[in-house]
Amino acid sequence: MQPDHARRPIWVCENGRIIFETFHPQAAQVADFLIAVSEPVSRPQIVHEYQITALSLNAAIANGIDVEQIIKVLRKLSKNVVDENFLEFIREKGKSTGKLRLILRDGRHFLESEDAPLLRHLCSNADVAACLVEELAQESHVVEVDSMKVEKLKLAAHQLTLPLLQEYEFRRDREDTNPQLAAVLRPTVYLRPYQQRALSKMFSVDDVAKSGIVVLPCGAGKTLVGIAACCRVGRRALVLTTTAVAVDQWRRQIQLYTSLPPEDVYTLTAEQKRPIEDADRRACIVISTYSMLGFTGRRGGDTQFILDQLQQLEWGLLVVDEVQVMPARTFRTVATMIKSHCCLGLTATLVREDDLIQDLHWLIGPKLYEANWQQLQDEGYLARVRCIEVWCDMSTEFFTEYLQAADSPDVPGSMRATLQRALWTCNPHKLKTCEYLIRFHEQRGDKIIVFSDNIFILKDFARRLGRYYICGSVDMRERMQILSEFQESSACNTIFLSKVGDNAIDLPVANVIVQISSHYGSRRQEAQRLGRILRPKPQTSNSSRGKFNAYFYSVVSRDTQELYHANRRQQFLVEQGYNYQ
CATH class of the missing domain: 3.40.50.300 (P-loop containing nucleotide triphosphate hydrolases)
Structure with a gap:
């Protein structure tokens, strides 16, 4: 125990479990730190539980939080002396996290890193090497990836605990491949503080969008967060959701909240099939369902033509609504069949009754933000x-x-x-x-x-x-x-x-x-x-x-x-x- 333990708000266990007293005077600031570096386990009124994991550290480092800063804050806030073995675990994660990037450029995928030895170590793995178009050159910092094997590459890197970042410098993208989207939020639209915080995690660096997942309670405005992200990126966007009713709701919300002309909002459902006009040069938002894109049977000619358009185009942003359903075997290929620079997953319930929920961390990206239900209430x-x-x-x-x-x-x-x-x-x-x-x-x-x-x-x-x-x-x-x-x-x-x-x-x-x-x-x-x-x-x-x-x-x-x-x-x-x- 620290001499002044009564004035400190958390207890850090050897396994990374954190017990947090919410009645501490600086509880709000402490909660912001904990949600950035750990996974919430239980958050009733008085005492909260969090768990620091490899995935939560990946997300924290991807959001720009330095490893030594994490250790410093844990020591400052903890009632007990933090276990050195646990601190070494944090340092080890910091050595490789955030240094490998998967980039989409001119319709082709590339794996790159400023750390050439780390990239060479990753590419030496047989499963990773099988996903490459060519062998990595000596001291090279970039190598091309077979676009049909992107999902396998992400999984192999995840299994090696070398997560891949997907970031998009949207201001530098070329107009001929991904034209500017004429959409801004209307002046009357107000983003609530927690919505602004969620977006700030995605755009923590100016003009760079990070792939990842935002967790907000039902009714807290996830749709508006997704729409605001589309406007901020300002490039073609594809929105996937679960039902045709949800597709119509997204369409109406986009028209309500943004200046985007109605003719630039396309919906693809069983009853609505409008091809994208002048697709190569048109910036638009397309809304469809998982089942429309994930179906593997025979399709009608009109539907297949539109799907071919979606797969051939480059997309600035892929918004995955109700992202918890994506790990299902019938839907997971959707994330890689679409050529998107950046992916934003939205959900209220990052839980499944199987073990597939963990796959979202490599299919989509790290968790960027999670709100506290009771606080919003x-x-x-x-x-x-x-x-x-x-x-x-x-x-x-x-x-x-x-x-x-x-x-x-x-x-x-x-x-x-x-x-x-x-x-x-x-x-x-x-x-x-x-x-x-x-x-x-x-x-x-x-x-x-x-x-x-x-x-x-x-x-x-x-x-x-x-x-x-x-x-x-x-x-x-x-x-x-x-x-x-x-x-x-x-x-x-x-x-x-x-x-x-x-x-x-x-x-x-x-x-x-x-x-x-x-x-x-x-x-x-x-x-x-x-x-x-x-x-x-x-x-x-x-x-x-x-x-x-x-x-x-x-x-x-x-x-x-x-x-x-x-x-x-x-x-x-x-x-x-x-x-x-």
Whole structure:
């Protein structure tokens, strides 16, 4: 222990775990430092936990933070004497991080470094050498990479703990290959302080854009951050998102926030296919979905022509919305099939139930910025949500069937879990509770979203209550009509959504969620659904500053496996400081 340990805010463990007392007088400045050099593990109200990892150090050094500066600040803030072995680990990471760059120039990829011995060491690896167009010349600082093998090169460098930086000097790019984009933010657009901080991490050096990931809560304005980045880079931009509804929302937000002419905003979906006119000389923003670019089957002639355009052009910026879905095997090739100088990933939930989330650090880049959910709530940028888990007893008949299904010889083994899930979802007591909550909040004048992954219950329950529903079988036109009526009409106060509404749907008027069926223990889905009501709410007679103005109900069947899944689903939000009652 340091003699003045009581005045110091953190404890640094031998394994890089950091315990942070948030009641320290300089807590805000300490938190900014910790989020820059480490990964947040848990951030409730009083004590936060962070973890310094190789990836977090890569991100810190890429953002221009010197290794010795990190060590100096850790020693200054720590209550205990920081372990020397851990400090040596930090120094070792600093020797190679930030010194290797992957550059796109005239449609060709190059690997370069000012440290010729380090570049030679990397290229001596067999997996790396297989990705090169030619052998690295002696004492050379640059070598060409096969553009079809960029993903393999990134993975090989990551496995050697020699991460590659992707940076873009956008002011120096040539007009003939990447023309200037005539887009600036409108004078009335205001960037919130945390949005400005996120952008400052991406553009920490003037006229240089860094590839990486920005993590902001749902409803905190990730779309505006992406649009502002497109305007700052000022070159062709390609935006990828998850659904056609999200594509339309991006299009409308670009037209709302920027001066870009509508004819320079292109959308590529199953229903909208407009080729880029005069593609070689036109600066534009194209918005599409992962599935449109990642689909490997046969395509129509119009679609294939547009995709060929996208792959042939150079893009100044690739914006990857809901970036947590990109590591999926069907989508990950999208990041390398597009020739982009820089890539910005946006997400609220940098979590997956598999181990693929770590792949984003080499597919996209390091985490540039992550906001604190509770801090944004306290500052009024997010709604104050009350999270409630409602336990419902199973009816006698349903509970009997549930218990018998576990080992019934009449039910195939592969179907037992499915049958049990259907029984706890269709529990009559649960559905009655849901109906009560809907009617109670409708009488208050609230706007309610009911989530159900079970499509049968979704449709049947919505029809019985006379409410609209949206699922995969509802076409795009009808979806937009339902969402518009929910937003604007007092006659439509409740809608039922399947998992198609989990993300990338903007419904700022919604302030109540009732969840009756979910995808097992998915932490990401829980956070995304909460995010549908996180937009800041106007003050009403039912709310005042410091009081709850949004409600998230998770209705579960007692004494079933659903309780176990519900507990796991809540872990991410609990780590962000939310409490379930």
